[in-house]
Amino acid sequence: MPKVNKTKYALLGVLTVMPGSGYDIKKFCDYSISHFWNENYARIYPVLKEMEREGLVDKSVEQNEGRPQKNIYSITPLGEAELEQWLLEPAEETPARCEFLLKLFFADRIPRENLLQKIAAEKLKNEKLLEVYNQKAEHLAQSAETNSHKNLQLWLAAVNYGRCNAQASIRWCDETLESLKEEIIL
Amino acid sequence: MPKVNKTKYALLGVLTVMPGSGYDIKKFCDYSISHFWNENYARIYPVLKEMEREGLVDKSVEQNEGRPQKNIYSITPLGEAELEQWLLEPAEETPARCEFLLKLFFADRIPRENLLQKIAAEKLKNEKLLEVYNQKAEHLAQSAETNSHKNLQLWLAAVNYGRCNAQASIRWCDETLESLKEEIIL
DNA sequence: GTATCCATGTAACCAGTTACATGATTGC
DNA sequence: GCAATCATGTAACTGGTTACATGGATAC
Numbered sequence: 001m002p003k004v005n006k007t008k009y010a011l012l013g014v015l016t017v018m019p020g021s022g023y024d025i026k027k028f029c030d031y032s033i034s035h036f037w038n039e040n041y042a043r044i045y046p047v048l049k050e051m052e053r054e055g056l057v058d059k060s061v062e063q064n065e066g067r068p069q070k071n072i073y074s075i076t077p078l079g080e081a082e083l084e085q086w087l088l089e090p091a092e093e094t095p096a097r098c099e100f101l102l103k104l105f106f107a108d109r110i111p112r113e114n115l116l117q118k119i120a121a122e123k124l125k126n127e128k129l130l131e132v133y134n135q136k137a138e139h140l141a142q143s144a145e146t147n148s149h150k151n152l153q154l155w156l157a158a159v160n161y162g163r164c165n166a167q168a169s170i171r172w173c174d175e176t177l178e179s180l181k182e183e184i185i186l
Numbered sequence: 187m188p189k190v191n192k193t194k195y196a197l198l199g200v201l202t203v204m205p206g207s208g209y210d211i212k213k214f215c216d217y218s219i220s221h222f223w224n225e226n227y228a229r230i231y232p233v234l235k236e237m238e239r240e241g242l243v244d245k246s247v248e249q250n251e252g253r254p255q256k257n258i259y260s261i262t263p264l265g266e267a268e269l270e271q272w273l274l275e276p277a278e279e280t281p282a283r284c285e286f287l288l289k290l291f292f293a294d295r296i297p298r299e300n301l302l303q304k305i306a307a308e309k310l311k312n313e314k315l316l317e318v319y320n321q322k323a324e325h326l327a328q329s330a331e332t333n334s335h336k337n338l339q340l341w342l343a344a345v346n347y348g349r350c351n352a353q354a355s356i357r358w359c360d361e362t363l364e365s366l367k368e369e370i371i372l
Numbered sequence: 373g374t375a376t377c378c379a380t381g382t383a384a385c386c387a388g389t390t391a392c393a394t395g396a397t398t399g400c
Numbered sequence: 401g402c403a404a405t406c407a408t409g410t411a412a413c414t415g416g417t418t419a420c421a422t423g424g425a426t427a428c
Contacts (some may be wrong), residue, residue, distance in 0.1 A: 003389065003414060006285065013292040023379055037288050038281035043416065045381055067425070068379040080295075087296045090307060091286040095224035095388095099192065100277040102223050105344050106199040108337050109266075110273045121276065151294050157362045158291050161355075168354035169347075176343045189386065189417065209407050229388065231409055254396070254407040281416095 004086075007043050008051060012075055012083040015057060017151075019074035022048055032155075035129070035162045048073055056082055116180060123173035130166040133159050190272075193229050194237060198261055198269040201243060203337070205260035208234055218341075221315070221348045234259055242268055302366060309359035316352040319345050 010033075014025050022044045029039045048071075051057045056079035062070040075083070100122060107115045137159045144152050196219075200211050208230045215225045234257075237243045242265035248256040261269070286308060293301045323345045330338050 005415080006283070006288075007415080010288060013288065016292065016295065021379075022381090033288070033291060034282070036282050036284040036291075038283060040417070041379095041381080042383095042418080064378095068423080070379070083292070084295050087289050087292060088300055090304065091289050094283065094285070096220070096222050097192070097224060097280060098222040099280070101344050101347060102192075102196060102199065102219070103273050103277050104340055104347075105219060105222075105337075106202065106269070106273060107340050109202065109270050114274055118276065151291075153365070154290055154293050157365070158287050160362070161287060161290075161358050164354040164358040165351060168350040172347050172350040176346070179339070179343070191387080193387085207407075208409090226389070227407095227409080228390080228411095235409095250406095256407070 005047070007039060007047050008056075009083060009086045010037055010039060011044065011047060011051070012056065012079050015073060015075040016080065016083065019072055021062075021070045021072055023070070025073075033158075035133070036158065051079065055079075112180065116177060119173050119177055119180075123170055123177075126166045126169040126173070130163060130170070133163045133166060137163070191233070193225060193233050194242075195269060195272045196223055196225060197230065197233060197237070198242065198265050201259060201261040202266065202269065205258055207248075207256045207258055209256070211259075219344075221319070222344065237265065241265075298366065302363065305359050305363055305366075309356055309363075312352045312355040312359070316349060316356070319349045319352060323349070 010029070011025055014020075014028050017028070018024070020028070022041065025044055025048075026039065026041060029037065048057065048059075052059050052073070056076060057073045058076055060072050060074075062072050064070065100118070103118065104115070107118075137156060140152060140156055140159065143149065196215070197211060200206075200214050203214070204210070206214070208227065211230055211234075212225065212227060215223065234243065234245075238245050238259070241262060243259045244262055246258050246260075248258050250256065286304070289304065290301070293304075323342060326338060326342055326345065329335065
């Protein structure tokens with residue numbers, strides 16, 4: 001299986017939502033999809049250039065007085081076709097690498113207290129995440145009343161995925177903290 | 187923040203459980219920690235060599251008639267110290283990249299039927315995973331009766347993490363399938 | 373005056389994957 | 401006879417991160 005450039009499809013996807021600059025795309029990623037997808041400038045700019053060469057996106061330059069000039073990219077029909085073809089294929093799994101669980105697995109090498117702290121931190125992290133997801137869901141629901149974009153249902157589903165997993169993680173933290181504390185008493 | 191070589195710590199960790207060859211380590215990874223950590227030969231062999239140079243592991247060569255010779259690595263006190271120091275630090279988050287959710291997010295570009303199939307596949311995948319976790323938990327519990335290794339509690343916790351998340355994913359799939367089907371009816 | 377935002381990019385580096393190379397043994 | 405397992409490694413490549421470079425505008 002050839003390694004494919006996922007960044008390309010992520011950028012094409014964002015450009016279907018709105019044409020924009022590399023900077024705009026980065027903002028969109030950080031705000032809207034960062035809980036399941038991340039991109040950084042050092043990938044965005046070269047990949048945009050490459051896609052322009054391939055005819056997947058068009059570039060137009062926006063001159064602004066006072067501000068730096070902006071390269072506005074928009075997706076071409078060829079780009080749309082390529083994106084859609086990729087969307088149809090089943091999602092590939094990337095090999096899991098969760099550092100938290102790796103440390104848990106070997107934690108008999110460190111004081112139990114340190115492990116408990118780690119789990120407590122993990123719980124807190126997920127509680128904050130859950131809060132963020134709830135706000136996002138609310139925000140999406142509100143946007144439905146005003147400009148109602150067609151993606152609402154799908155975007156809510158993506159947020160709910162985060163919610164479900166955060167809730168599950170919190171529950172796991174509670175259970176695990178309990179079971180590890182019991183062990184200390186014994 | 188300097189990028190640190192996580193593979194190094196994973197290998198050191200495995201070597202605290204049992205000394206062994208690169209091949210053995212790979213087997214251990216695939217069997218015991220693959221649901222949250224993965225390594226491949228092309229990283230394992232060079233990193234073992236490098237760690238030998240650094241004095242973190244010792245190598246001894248095992249001659250076997252009929253079979254290829256084996257390089258048996260074991261962790262040194264220096265290696266243990268380095269591992270433990272790393273274990274004490276908080277786990278770093280790697281930027282999320284979940285292709286499944288990315289495709290969901292942009293799925294208004296593809297037929298709804300294709301999306302439903304993807305979610306159904308995701309559900310099936312998690313059901314199978316859950317089955318694997320349950321078997322692993324049982325296997326761990328049984329090993330406690332016989333040779334009772336000290337890591338039992340932690341290893342069970344790691345398996346339970348997988349269980350919790352798989353259950354959460356299955357629930358999300360059910361809910362999402364429901365809500366997407368309702369939309370079709372409307 | 374200081375920090376943040378807007379805006380685009382490059383260079384160097386490291387991590388990780390795929391494919392290739394080799395070859396004996398064991399199980400079906 | 402064929403596939404899988406045991407066993408170790410290298411080369412080439414791609415992906416992704418960090419750090420660097422630049423510089424005006426706006427907000428506090």
